[in-house]
Amino acid sequence: MKKTFLILIAAVNFLIMGCQNGNKQEAATETKKDTAISNPTLIANANDFKDSLDGKAISLVYLTNKSGVQVAITNYGARLISLIVPDKNGKLTDVIVGSDKMVEFKSGKEGYFGAVVGRYANRIGHASFVLDGKKYSLAANNGPNSLHGGLKGFASVVWTINSQNDSSVQLSYASKDGEEGYPGNLTAKVRYTLSSSNELKIDYEATTDKKTVVNLTNHSYFNLNGQGSGSILQHTLQLNADHYTPVDSTLIPTGNIDAVAGTPFDFTKPTVIGSRIGEDNIQLKYGKGYDQNFVLNPSKNGELNFAARVTGDQSGIVMEVYTKEPGIQFYTGNFMQGAHTIKGGKKDDYRTAFCLETQHYPDSPNKPKFPSTILEPGKTYATSTVYKFSK
Ligand code: GLA
Numbered sequence: 001m002k003k004t005f006l007i008l009i010a011a012v013n014f015l016i017m018g019c020q021n022g023n024k025q026e027a028a029t030e031t032k033k034d035t036a037i038s039n040p041t042l043i044a045n046a047n048d049f050k051d052s053l054d055g056k057a058i059s060l061v062y063l064t065n066k067s068g069v070q071v072a073i074t075n076y077g078a079r080l081i082s083l084i085v086p087d088k089n090g091k092l093t094d095v096i097v098g099s100d101k102m103v104e105f106k107s108g109k110e111g112y113f114g115a116v117v118g119r120y121a122n123r124i125g126h127a128s129f130v131l132d133g134k135k136y137s138l139a140a141n142n143g144p145n146s147l148h149g150g151l152k153g154f155a156s157v158v159w160t161i162n163s164q165n166d167s168s169v170q171l172s173y174a175s176k177d178g179e180e181g182y183p184g185n186l187t188a189k190v191r192y193t194l195s196s197s198n199e200l201k202i203d204y205e206a207t208t209d210k211k212t213v214v215n216l217t218n219h220s221y222f223n224l225n226g227q228g229s230g231s232i233l234q235h236t237l238q239l240n241a242d243h244y245t246p247v248d249s250t251l252i253p254t255g256n257i258d259a260v261a262g263t264p265f266d267f268t269k270p271t272v273i274g275s276r277i278g279e280d281n282i283q284l285k286y287g288k289g290y291d292q293n294f295v296l297n298p299s300k301n302g303e304l305n306f307a308a309r310v311t312g313d314q315s316g317i318v319m320e321v322y323t324k325e326p327g328i329q330f331y332t333g334n335f336m337q338g339a340h341t342i343k344g345g346k347k348d349d350y351r352t353a354f355c356l357e358t359q360h361y362p363d364s365p366n367k368p369k370f371p372s373t374i375l376e377p378g379k380t381y382a383t384s385t386v387y388k389f390s391k
Pocket of ligand 1: 112122147251291329331335355357
C-alpha cells in the first residue's frame with residue numbers, strides 16, 4: 001500500500017515537472033518570437049489580424065532569419081503581408097504592396113494582395129470548361145471570363161494553420177466539390193519557408209477525389225524600392241522567356257505561342273520595365289500595359305528553373321524568381337487605381353507595384369495544346385516557387 005502511494009506521488013511529481021518544463025519551453029519560444037521582430041513599426045501588427053470569418057479564426061504569423069529578413073503571413077487567403085529585406089545601404093525595406101490590416105481586406109474589392117489564388121489562377125475563357133464530356137460553369141467575374149478562382153476563390157477564404165515555427169508555416173484549405181463550379185473535393189496545402197540565404201520558398205500541394213483542374217500561384221504585388229514609394233516603371237526586369245502567350249481583347253490566350261524577339265515583350269536581357277510600355281502594340285493595349293503569360297525556357301532537369309530577375313532602381317534590391325511552373329504572368333499594376341488603402345494610409349496608385357505570378361498558362365482547360373492542368377484522384381499536384389532577395 002505504502003509502495004503504491006510512493007509510486008503515485010512520484011508520478012504526480014513527474015507530471016508537474018513535465019508541465020513546468022513545457023511552460024518554460026513555451027515561454028522561451030514566445031520570448032524568442034517577440035525579440036525576433038526587431039522592427040515592430042515596419043512589420044504588420046498581429047493585433048490588426050485578430051479577427052474571424054465564417055466562424056474561422058484569422059491570425060498573423062512571422063518568419064525570421066539571422067540576416068534580418070522578416071516575413072508576415074496571414075491565414076486569410078494564405079497571404080504574404082510583409083516581406084522586409086535590407087536595401088543596398090542596409091535600410092530595412094518592406095517590398096510587399098498592399099494592406100496590413102484585416103479590416104481593409106474585408107472591405108476591399110481587389111481581393112488579391114499577397115494571396116494564394118486558386119482553384120485556378122488567372123483566367124478561364126467564357127467561364128467554363130469541359131472535362132470528360134461534361135461542361136463545368138464558373139462565375140464570370142472578369143467580363144465574360146472567370147478570374148482567379150471565381151467570386152470567392154482561395155484568396156478570400158480562411159486557411160487552417162497546420163504547423164508553424166520561426167522559419168516555416170504550413171496552411172491548408174479544403175475546397176468542396178462544386179465550390180465555385182469546380183468538380184471534386186480538393187485539399188490544397190501551401191508551405192512558406194524562409195531560408196538563411198534570404199529565399200522565401202512556396203511549396204504548393206493539392207489532392208482531389210474527382211478529376212478537376214488546378215493552377216495555384218501567389219499574387220504578391222512587389223515594389224523593390226519599398227512599398228508606397230511610387231512607380232515601378234524604372235525597375236529593371238529580366239525574364240527567362242523566349243516566348244509568350246498573346247491574348248485577345250478579354251486577356252484570354254489566343255492559343256499561339258509567339259516569339260518575344262523584336263517586340264516589347266523581349267526581356268531576355270535586363271530591360272527597364274517602362275522603356276517600351278507605351279509603345280503602339282496591340283498586346284500592350286489589351287493589357288493596358290504588361291499583363292501577359294510568359295513561356296519559361298524549359299529547365300534542363302525539370303527542377304526549380306530560373307524565371308525572372310528584377311532590380312529596384314533606387315534600393316538596389318534584387319529579387320530572383322525560380323519555379324517548377326512552365327509560365328509566369330508579368331503584370332504591371334495597370335488596374336491599380338488608388339481605390340484601396342494600403343500600408344501607412346497610402347493608396348494603391350497606378351503601376352506602383354508589379355506581379356510575377358508563376359503558373360500554368362491561362363485558359364489551359366480550354367487549350368489542349370497547353371501543358372495540362374488536370375488533376376486526377378490518387379495523384380498529387382506539387383509545385384514550388386522561390387523568391388530570392390539580394391542587394
Ligand atoms: C492578374 C491578371 C490581371 C489582374 C490582376 C489582378 O495579374 O492577369 O489582369 O486581374 O491579376 O487585378
